[in-house]
Amino acid sequence: MHPVTLGYSPCPNDTFIFYGLVHNKIEHAPPFKEVLEDIETLNRMALNGQLDMTKISFHALAHLRDQYCLLHSGGALGRGCGPLVIARDPLTPSDLAGKKIAIPGKLTTAALLLRLFKPGLDDLIEMAFDDIMKAIQKGEVDAGVIIHESRFTYPEYGLHKVIDLGEWWEETTGHPIPLGGILARRDLGTDRIGHIDQALKASVEYAHTHPDTVRDYIHQHAQEMDEQIMQQHIDLYVNDYTLDYGADGEIAIQDLMTRAESAGIIPSSRLPLFIDR
Numbered sequence: 001m002h003p004v005t006l007g008y009s010p011c012p013n014d015t016f017i018f019y020g021l022v023h024n025k026i027e028h029a030p031p032f033k034e035v036l037e038d039i040e041t042l043n044r045m046a047l048n049g050q051l052d053m054t055k056i057s058f059h060a061l062a063h064l065r066d067q068y069c070l071l072h073s074g075g076a077l078g079r080g081c082g083p084l085v086i087a088r089d090p091l092t093p094s095d096l097a098g099k100k101i102a103i104p105g106k107l108t109t110a111a112l113l114l115r116l117f118k119p120g121l122d123d124l125i126e127m128a129f130d131d132i133m134k135a136i137q138k139g140e141v142d143a144g145v146i147i148h149e150s151r152f153t154y155p156e157y158g159l160h161k162v163i164d165l166g167e168w169w170e171e172t173t174g175h176p177i178p179l180g181g182i183l184a185r186r187d188l189g190t191d192r193i194g195h196i197d198q199a200l201k202a203s204v205e206y207a208h209t210h211p212d213t214v215r216d217y218i219h220q221h222a223q224e225m226d227e228q229i230m231q232q233h234i235d236l237y238v239n240d241y242t243l244d245y246g247a248d249g250e251i252a253i254q255d256l257m258t259r260a261e262s263a264g265i266i267p268s269s270r271l272p273l274f275i276d277r
Contacts, residue, residue, distance in 0.1 A: 003033035004188075004196065007042045007054035010221035011148055012230045013237035014055055017074050019214040020203030029199035030192075036221065038128065039147075039180065040105025046183065047107075053184045053196060057105070058256055059112035061273075062266035067186060069193065070253070070273045073201040074182035077241040077249050082166010082177040083110035084151055086159045087143040088136050093163045096121060102136065102144035104129035109179050110145045112256075113165040115265055133157045147179075149233050175252035176241065193275050204243055250274070 006021065008014040020026050022034045035042075035051060043060035045051050049067060061070065083104075085096070100123045103111040114121065125141055132144040137157055145165070146154060154161070166177040182200060184193045207214050222230050241249045253273065260266040 003031040004052045005035055005050075006032045007035040007037060007045060007051040009039050009042065009055060010036050011237075012218050012222055012233045013076065015218045015221050016207045016214055016234050016238055017200075017204050017242065019217050020206035021199060023217070025206050025210075026199045026202045028195075029202070030196065040108060040126075040129075043105065043107040049185070051185075052188060053182065055180055056183050057107055057109045057112075057180050058178045058253060059109045059260070059266070060107040061181060061183065062257055062260060062269075063107065064183065065269040065271050065273065068183035069186050069271075069275050071182040071184055071193075071197045071200055072244050072274065073197065073204055074242060075245060075249075076179040076181075076237045077176050077245060077252065078237070078239050079170055079176050080166065081151075081179065081236045082164060082169060083113060083145050083147045083179075084154070084164050085114065085143055085145050085162040086133070086136065086154050087162050088139065088159060090160045091143065091162045093118065096143060096162065099123065099142035100125060102127050102132045102141040104132060104145060104147050108147070109256075110147050110165070112260055112265060113169060113177075114145055116259060116263060117163070117165055117168055119263065133159060149229050151236075152229050152232055173252070173255055175255055176249065178249070178253045178256050179237075181253070190275055197275070201243060204238070207238075 008018050021032045039057055042054050043057055046054050046056055046064055096118060102125050106126055129147050132146055133154055135141050136144050136159055169177045184196055261268045
């Protein structure tokens with residue numbers, strides 16, 4: 001059997017989640033071949049059909065529903081974990097009009113949330129997520145949308161929060177914020193996808209029960225991240241929804257899709273997001 005090509009980021013929450021799969025710790029799971037890239041690169045690879053299974057931004061999922069389905073485990077969804085808009089100078093959200101704003105990729109959920117929050121913004125500059133804070137410091141952009149560990153470190157750069165887009169989403173909708181999920185190619189077939197979905201949940205459970213075993217792998221890919229920041233990252237993005245979205249998680253994801261469709265940001269689709277269990 002050919003290995004399942006599995007794309008995910010080197011961020012601690014992803015390496016935590018997928019350790020069990022790529023190190024053959026899950027009984028009866030198929031073999032997996034890891035592909036480690038940043039989230040926007042994974043979005044683009046999925047658009048080109050290059051991966052059997054991948055971490056994805058929910059924004060990108062909206063453009064992939066014909067080719068991929070969403071798995072029930074492994075996703076990043078929760079409360080208090082959304083992207084932030086930050087700036088070098090203290091700004092209010094209304095000050096963002098006409099400003100040059102960095103985004104961590106056109107198809108990231110961060111970019112989608114910014115567009116839903118303030119539809120008139122049109123000077124959006126794509127750059128790698130870990131370059132955004134430096135670009136703001138240098139005055140190359142007026143503001144930026146930050147994700148991942150930048151949520152914890154931006155004060156060290158002397159930068160100011162303008163708006164917490166996750167907090168805005170939660171207050172507006174009442175839902176947790178859907179950031180990213182795990183997709184599988186529909187042409188793998190329902191039975192194999194179901195098997196992979198079960199193995200993914202088992203991998204999350206394995207990491208929770210063997211934290212010392214997965215730690216070295218996380219460190220290996222954490223880009224010299226401080227130990228405390230690394231653990232904060234895992235604690236923030238790995239939660240009960242990571243095991244299974246459940247009814248409220250699925251409603252939150254569908255609401256994000258519906259709002260983005262209504263705003264004309266994403267194409268509509270009648271295909272179900274998930275496979276049948």
